Amino acid sequence: MSDPQDGPLLLAPSVTASTGSSNKQALKVTALTLLATLLIAGQAFTTYMLFNQKERLSTLESHSVRLEELGRRASVMRSPMKMALPMNSLPLLMDEAVPEKKAPSTPAPKKELTPCQQEAAGLVHVPLRSYKPSCDENGDYEAQQCWQAANKCWCVDKSGAMLRDSMVDGPADCGKAKEVGALE
Structure with a gap:
């Protein structure tokens, strides 16, 4: 009998029933043919899509080149843009940006200033920017202190030590704290 590789790929049904190897070979050929057909169809579809999109691709490429050119020109000709600042930080910036002008004063009689008065006059550094404490007529700290830039009170x-859990948005109710005995 002849070698299965030398014979025809497809045999008559009576012959294929007797030999199983030719049936396997026919399946292999069919699978390879189907695979080749799919690959060719895929390449044809890709080529078709590229030709349809050729105009758009060339337009995108020309826009990209134009943007690169504008970017190079802009960086050479212009100075950097100013960034916009949020309005809620404006009071904080204004305190540092505008130095206070101190008017020449006549020498006043020397009087010892309390710590509250020193902080309010700006003679002592206060950790909060733009915060000036409120002092009573004796020079002690008032019961309620407010930082207007942050709307916190x-x-x-009397010595200026903050009472625990008393910070709120807006005015604080320090009379209530006094009634409870938190003050003094």
Whole structure:
């Protein structure tokens, strides 16, 4: 009998029933043919899509080149743009940006200033920017202290120590804290 590789690929049904190897060979050929057909169809579809999109691709390429050119020109001809600042930080910036002009004063009689008065006059550094404490007529800290730039208020004792859990948005109720005995 002849070698299965030398014979024809497809045999008559009576012959294929007797030999199983020719049936396998026919399946292999069919699979390879189907695969080749799919690959050729895929390449044809890709080529078709590229030709349809050729105009758009060339337009995108020309826009890209134009943007690169404009970018190079802009960086050479212009100075950097100013960034916009949020309005809620404006009061904080204004305190540092505008130096206070101190008017020449006549020598006043020397009087010892309390710590509150020193902080309010700007003679002592205060950790909060643009915050000036409120002092009473004796020079002690008032019960309620407020930082207007942040709209925060809190209660303090006469020495200026903040009372625990008293910071709120807006005015603080320090009279209530006094009634509870948190002050003094």
